[in-house]
Amino acid sequence: MDRLELTDLAALLRDAAGDGEGVxxxxxxxxxxxxxxxxxxxxxxxxxGVIERDHEVILDEVALDEAETPRQYLDLVNAAxxxxxAA
Structure with a gap:
């Protein structure tokens, strides 16, 4: 995967939080x-944890703490x- 899309993030969050949770x-x-x-x-x-394991990428913990919206989170993950x- 070269890019995490909003639909991917939504599915991962539903799995993590449970189908009935979240908007x-x-x-x-x-x-x-x-x-x-x-x-x-x-x-x-x-x-x-799922993203890091499945896509063999390490995400910056400090930046993750500051990613408070889906857009910020997607930007961080996609940059990584x-x-x-590119490596």
Whole structure:
């Protein structure tokens, strides 16, 4: 995978938080805080672990803590995936 798309992130979050938890992610929610969408730090931690394991990439923990919206999270993950691909 060269890029994590919003649909991918939404599926990972649903798996981590449970199908009944959280608000569906779409273009209108890209800049909404994860907490306002119903996703807590544990769900994000689980998603991060899956991404790191499945895509053999290490994500910056400090930057992850600062990624409070889906757009910020996707930007961080996609930058790491791009860097890995360029290496």
């Amino acid at each position: 569906p992610l779409d273009e209108d929610t890209l800049d909404t805080l994860f907490m306002d969408l119903g996703y807590d730090s544990l769900a994000l931690l689980q998603v991060t 995936l791009s860097a890995r691909a």
